[in-house]
Amino acid sequence: xxxxxxxxxxxxxxxxxxxxxxxxxxxxxxxxxxxxxxxxxxxxxxxxxxxxxxxxxxxxxxxxxxxxxxxxxxxxxxxxxxxxxxxxxxxxxxxxxxxxxxxxxxxxxxxxxxxxxxxxxxxxxxxxxxxxxxxxxxxxxxxxxxxxxxxxxxxxxxxxxxxxxxxxxxxxxxxxxxxxxxxxxxxxxxxxxxxxxxxxxxxxxxxxxxxxxxxxxxxxxxxxxxxxxxxxxxxxxxxxxxxxxxxxxxxxxxxxxx
Numbered sequence: 001x002x003x004x005x006x007x008x009x010x011x012x013x014x015x016x017x018x019x020x021x022x023x024x025x026x027x028x029x030x031x032x033x034x035x036x037x038x039x040x041x042x043x044x045x046x047x048x049x050x051x052x053x054x055x056x057x058x059x060x061x062x063x064x065x066x067x068x069x070x071x072x073x074x075x076x077x078x079x080x081x082x083x084x085x086x087x088x089x090x091x092x093x094x095x096x097x098x099x100x101x102x103x104x105x106x107x108x109x110x111x112x113x114x115x116x117x118x119x120x121x122x123x124x125x126x127x128x129x130x131x132x133x134x135x136x137x138x139x140x141x142x143x144x145x146x147x148x149x150x151x152x153x154x155x156x157x158x159x160x161x162x163x164x165x166x167x168x169x170x171x172x173x174x175x176x177x178x179x180x181x182x183x184x185x186x187x188x189x190x191x192x193x194x195x196x197x198x199x200x201x202x203x204x205x206x207x208x209x210x211x212x213x214x215x216x217x218x219x220x221x222x223x224x225x226x227x228x229x230x231x232x233x234x235x236x237x238x239x240x241x242x243x244x245x246x247x248x249x250x251x252x253x254x255x256x257x258x
Contacts, residue, residue: 097157138235
């Protein structure tokens, strides 16, 4: 279902969420000294964010372009319990709080070259066809949203997400454009350690007929800017393989914000 991730998957999943970071981290809320020279140390306009977000050629092994279908309107993505909306919003590429400006891109991992001649679909059994499909879809698709805030807005927005991760540990239900779904669990996940503070989390619907289908998200604060990352890998989901928020994408975006 679209509720969980605008980027690439139509599955509503359960949420395991983890918060890392400290609002009192070095540089938090401080735009003086060497931090003032960082691109994200001030409140950025939409035009400035567009210059800082990843673009073609920034992430090795990935194609970067617009978000297919676009990031949904904030008003159309709602949790049954309002305190859980920051978590739900992050999974749909929406930045928490009230940003002054934002912009989004999508990074799609390039397919690995096949090692053997592909078989004709007519020659494959149902199981083999599913296996071929899962291999073809075993790639990370990551939506990146950069959002800039006035004053201490970025710190407060990240704090609201950290609170939501804890408060919604038992799961919650939500809706996007009339399509409903639920999350059954929330748990902590290790973040990348970039930026001034961060919260990372994974979501899955363990009650789904296809079993647990995890999604992963991380929100990182760089001064007055938040970077929201949401990664899905359909092939990994189908094969029950672990995956995480795309490290190459996070590394490339963090480099442009420091």
